[in-house]
Amino acid sequence: MTQSSTAAPDATRATPPAAELLGEPWAVGRADGTPFSKDPSVVRLGERYLMYFTLPPEQPGARRGWHVGIAESPDLRSWTLxxxxxxxxxxxxxxxxxxxxxxxxxxxxxxxxxxGNGPRDAICHAWSADGVSFTRNDSNPVFRPTGAWNCGRAIDADVMVDGARLLLAYATRDPQMGVQMVGVAEAALDSGFGADAWRDLSVDAPALAPELPWELECIEAPALVRRGNRLVMFYAGGYNNEPQQIGYAVSEDGVHWTRGASEPFLPNGRPGTWNSSESGHPGVFTDADGRTYLFFQGNDSGGRTNYLAATEILWDEDRPRLGPPE
Structure with a gap:
């Protein structure tokens, strides 16, 4: 398997319109009150929406203790921790x-x-009936990538059901820990998702590696969704605040990916806007009515603050776009 070297032939497009947000950008405050939340992922559990995201240590000045926040919303617009x-x-x-x-x-x-473990960071698994109290998998960590092209690290997991399997997209780095790339693994839906359940589909080469100018040396934070017979992966290009911006790629099999556009799908904002430093780390959510929403992080402070926001994705068959219906 090889990575895509070019975008699809019809991929060149004009800069997309600015994203129309659902509600105001939102964040939980650090210990000193500074708003800071990252890496959103949203699901619907019954009649409520739950968002999982990264929070810094609760102790002022602590380096250890990064953790996951859990927020609830009745409408995808207002959130409560x-x-x-x-x-x-x-x-x-x-x-x-x-x-x-x-x-x-x-x-x-x-x-x-x-x-915080450098090349030894790996993917873990836990589950919850109420969405708040979690039981960890006894075999954690459950996944690290293989293959000579990467350092064995796995971060930024996203999963989706694809037939009888669960696809897991992950980010990793090259053996020198300089370039960030994306790979894909799979496990049977009835496997329990333990450490012995996963098969790395990106053993020979990454699913995507940075090659476009705006991607710099980083592709990370894959977010998966199916549209008809194709899979769509939104991803972040560029390390945090370089700026980080969001692109997308498409695949027939979840292994081989082709970029959908040569320019960012969701770029960072213009100077003076809330996300002028970045639009990063996407998370995609499809609601029960079939509407699709893209959650992402952004800030205007070079990373001193971080907010979470969302915009609706519209579709022309399997091609995503922003803006009002045409």
Missing amino acids: VGRLHPAGGHESRGLAAPGAIVLDGVVHLFYQSY
């Missing part, structure tokens, strides 16, 4: 971050990364 998932011992002792959530048979399954 209802819980936190704090690090356990062992591989999680320095922290955890970047959750990817999915609901299967009424249970929330959360895939998240250990934090």
